[in-house]
Amino acid sequence: MRVIAGKARSLRLKTIEGMDTRPTTDRIKETLFNMLQPYMADCRFLDLFAGSGAIGIEALSRGADCCVFVEQQRKAAECIRDNLKFTRLDGQARVMVMDAVSAIRKLDGEAPFQCIFMDPPYRKKLELDVLRALQGTSLIDEDTLIIVEASLDTTWEQVETMGYQIVKEKRYKTNQHLFLKKGGEL
Numbered sequence: 001m002r003v004i005a006g007k008a009r010s011l012r013l014k015t016i017e018g019m020d021t022r023p024t025t026d027r028i029k030e031t032l033f034n035m036l037q038p039y040m041a042d043c044r045f046l047d048l049f050a051g052s053g054a055i056g057i058e059a060l061s062r063g064a065d066c067c068v069f070v071e072q073q074r075k076a077a078e079c080i081r082d083n084l085k086f087t088r089l090d091g092q093a094r095v096m097v098m099d100a101v102s103a104i105r106k107l108d109g110e111a112p113f114q115c116i117f118m119d120p121p122y123r124k125k126l127e128l129d130v131l132r133a134l135q136g137t138s139l140i141d142e143d144t145l146i147i148v149e150a151s152l153d154t155t156w157e158q159v160e161t162m163g164y165q166i167v168k169e170k171r172y173k174t175n176q177h178l179f180l181k182k183g184g185e186l
Helices: 026-040 054-061 074-087 100-107 126-134 157-161
Strands: 044-048 066-070 093-096 115-118 145-151 164-171 175-182
Touching: 026 054, 026 115, 026 145, 026 164, 026 175, 044 054, 044 100, 054 066, 054 074, 054 115, 066 100, 074 093, 093 100, 100 126, 115 126, 126 145, 126 157, 157 164
Parallel strands: 044 066, 044 115, 066 093, 115 145
Antiparallel strands: 145 175, 164 175
């Protein structure tokens, strides 16, 4: 796994061994960031369920101003710190070792993020818990783009009743990305 583009381009990133994380493939990451590029300049980026940190590091490499990485597994959080140091992007990052909902509560009161990416464990509906936790916080506004990586069989009928608007869906062979924005009152 490597950084695709930007100032840390081609640098190889570490991953933790085992099946506890699922690194996003380079091909899917490249497709994702081709869609996200207009948001990257000076953006505040939130990487939830960050794993090795590859998505947030790609965002920083491509021009994001800062990134908050949230990962509850200590081994994975150490891997993120190592990758940030290796890519020399650690000065623009904060790593929070806790679950995503607790991190949202702790971050509430800060400025909104322009992009929030989450790649929770599949089929546990944790993305819905996170979307609920984001409701009414200072972390999202009408311009915030929320991207959820999920299994192909994940359904999204609940997100619109929660006050989010589906902007785009992108399906790949093995998974999908759902792009959301705040729609109306949350």
